[in-house]
Amino acid sequence: MELIQLAVGGVANGCIYGLVALGFVLIYKTSEGVNFAQGDLMMLGAFVALGLGNSAQMGLSFWLAVPLAVCIMFCVGWGVERVVVRRIFGQPQFALVILTIALGFVFRFVAGSIWGYSPLVLETPFNGVNLRFGELVISMADLLTIVITLALTFGLWTFFAHTRIGLAAQAASQNQMAAYIVGIPVMKVNSLIWGLSGAVATVAGVLYATRGAIDPNIGLLGIKAFAAAVIGGLGSLPGALLGGMLIGVVEPIAGRYAPGGIAIMSPYIIMLAVLVTRPGGLFAQIHMKKV
Amino acid sequence: MSLLEVEDLAVHFGGVKAVDGVSFAVDQGEVFAIIGPNGAGKSTIFNLISHIYQPTRGRICFDGADITGSKPQDMARLGIARTFQNIELFDHSTVLDNLLMGRHTHRQSNFIQDILFLPSVRREERLHRERVEEVIEFLELEAYRNKRIEGLPYGVRKIVEIGRALAIGPKLILLDEPASGLSVEETQDVAFWIEDMRRDMGLTVLMVEHDMGLVSQVCDRVLAVANGKPLAQGTPHEVQADPHVQAAYLGTPEEVAV
Numbered sequence: 001m002e003l004i005q006l007a008v009g010g011v012a013n014g015c016i017y018g019l020v021a022l023g024f025v026l027i028y029k030t031s032e033g034v035n036f037a038q039g040d041l042m043m044l045g046a047f048v049a050l051g052l053g054n055s056a057q058m059g060l061s062f063w064l065a066v067p068l069a070v071c072i073m074f075c076v077g078w079g080v081e082r083v084v085v086r087r088i089f090g091q092p093q094f095a096l097v098i099l100t101i102a103l104g105f106v107f108r109f110v111a112g113s114i115w116g117y118s119p120l121v122l123e124t125p126f127n128g129v130n131l132r133f134g135e136l137v138i139s140m141a142d143l144l145t146i147v148i149t150l151a152l153t154f155g156l157w158t159f160f161a162h163t164r165i166g167l168a169a170q171a172a173s174q175n176q177m178a179a180y181i182v183g184i185p186v187m188k189v190n191s192l193i194w195g196l197s198g199a200v201a202t203v204a205g206v207l208y209a210t211r212g213a214i215d216p217n218i219g220l221l222g223i224k225a226f227a228a229a230v231i232g233g234l235g236s237l238p239g240a241l242l243g244g245m246l247i248g249v250v251e252p253i254a255g256r257y258a259p260g261g262i263a264i265m266s267p268y269i270i271m272l273a274v275l276v277t278r279p280g281g282l283f284a285q286i287h288m289k290k291v
Numbered sequence: 292m293s294l295l296e297v298e299d300l301a302v303h304f305g306g307v308k309a310v311d312g313v314s315f316a317v318d319q320g321e322v323f324a325i326i327g328p329n330g331a332g333k334s335t336i337f338n339l340i341s342h343i344y345q346p347t348r349g350r351i352c353f354d355g356a357d358i359t360g361s362k363p364q365d366m367a368r369l370g371i372a373r374t375f376q377n378i379e380l381f382d383h384s385t386v387l388d389n390l391l392m393g394r395h396t397h398r399q400s401n402f403i404q405d406i407l408f409l410p411s412v413r414r415e416e417r418l419h420r421e422r423v424e425e426v427i428e429f430l431e432l433e434a435y436r437n438k439r440i441e442g443l444p445y446g447v448r449k450i451v452e453i454g455r456a457l458a459i460g461p462k463l464i465l466l467d468e469p470a471s472g473l474s475v476e477e478t479q480d481v482a483f484w485i486e487d488m489r490r491d492m493g494l495t496v497l498m499v500e501h502d503m504g505l506v507s508q509v510c511d512r513v514l515a516v517a518n519g520k521p522l523a524q525g526t527p528h529e530v531q532a533d534p535h536v537q538a539a540y541l542g543t544p545e546e547v548a549v
Binding site for chain 1: 343362365366367368372373392393456
């Protein structure tokens with residue numbers, strides 16, 4: 001029973017990792033680069049929702065504050081691409097890595113100077129609401145986290161697999177020159193995807209905030225989420241979610257049954273194990289070059 | 292009537308005049324080749340026509356409209372398709388998906404319809420699939436339909452790229468060295484396809500090519516360039532016989548003496 005209880009909490013936690021990992025995959029799918037500010041986008045999204053919704057701040061209704069925060073962060077993601085990322089178009093991928101690490105610092109500073117560095121709690125209509133199934137206790141926040149994550153992943157998968165714009169984004173990620181030639185406005189598609197990753201990060205941030213206090217350093221969770229994305233195969237949306245869940249479930253179980261310290265290392269141990277056995281990740285999108 | 296008119300085209304990269312004052316016109320239904328030694332600016336002219344580069348000077352008119360200043364993503368919609376010397380395909384996708392991407396600008400369905408996968412979307416997809424199947428049949432790519440590009444031999448990739456250009460449904464097709472790296476038999480196939488594109492599909496073909504055998508066989512007219520400047524224009528025979536062209540390829544007697 002204890003194991004199941006741990007696993008449920010772990011799955012919910014894993015959903016957060018998975019959602020941030022989705023952000024990594026989105027950017028990777030379009031620009032074949034890694035956005036190391038993804039975790040900080042999540043943090044900023046959570047703070048924007050908190051700033052709009054908490055009674056001590058703007059005091060909007062939770063159900064209004066969250067969609068508004070998602071829209072604002074869509075614009076932030078879109079704007080980051082338009083104003084900053086586009087300038088390094090065509091530069092080596094390493095430029096994007098350094099740029100996004102720097103962006104992460106900027107986001108942390110911005111959030112810190114607006115909302116301070118001490119932990120704050122997002123007020124939600126379901127703070128402290130628990131559901132009981134026999135001995136099993138599931139918090140409303142955990143349940144919502146799981147449901148929303150699954151729905152969002154399915155939605156994004158449909159978007160990439162079936163819509164004209166989603167297919168265009170996939171094409172642009174494989175070969176920008178070829179994408180131009182078949183009539184895809186590559187730059188616009190990139191902006192849109194950055195916007196989308198800002199929006200997804202915000203959903204992750206709000207769900208994270210429903211489960212505990214937030215401060216400007218929670219973005220460091222992005223490193224674990226990156227491990228999740230790598231485990232899943234970096235180009236795969238379901239893979240990112242699965243990688244996140246795997247880490248999320250193993251962490252609390254290792255914390256309970258394994259010697260201290262193993263739990264903290266577990267995401268990276270899993271990542272190493274996956275990389276050694278399946279270098280392309282569990283849902284490999286990168287294929288061995290034929291020689 | 293001219294389908295494509297290029298007037299006094301020039302592009303300078305810093306002090307390098309990659310293309311400098313090139314003018315020519317390609318008639319509707321014509322097969323036109325640009326030849327020249329390596330580094331003459333042939334591919335740069337292609338990149339200017341497909342608007343990957345913006346010209347420093349000059350004008351490009353297509354189908355009666357001035358298209359100078361357009362964006363590269365506008366070309367497919369205007370009816371200009373191209374291939375690349377170094378092959379630019381969606382490497383992780385299948386041949387079929389690559390060709391279907393060529394239909395991108397022809398897709399009418401909107402976002403909501405796509406998400407719901409309405410009957411109208413399915414009908415439209417069948418239509419695009421039919422067009423793509425025609426291209427597959429034309430280029431005899433049936434055996435490779437569901438193969439990923441990254442595993443295919445060079446010659447096949449080259450043909451897939453021509454296929455994607457045809458799937459766009461263009462008026463003008465730009466072929467950048469269609470025969471380079473191909474065997475004699477494959478080059479012969481390319482020659483037949485170019486003939487068919489003109490005769491059966493009513494396409495206008497502009498190509499850059501080094502293989503003078505292919506050029507003489509399929510082209511109506513040829514423009515020779517060297518160092519970014521035009522040297523001669525005329526039938527393949529006339530251009531090959533031109534003393535300036537021969538000098539550009541072989542060097543003048545004086546240069547040889549020095």
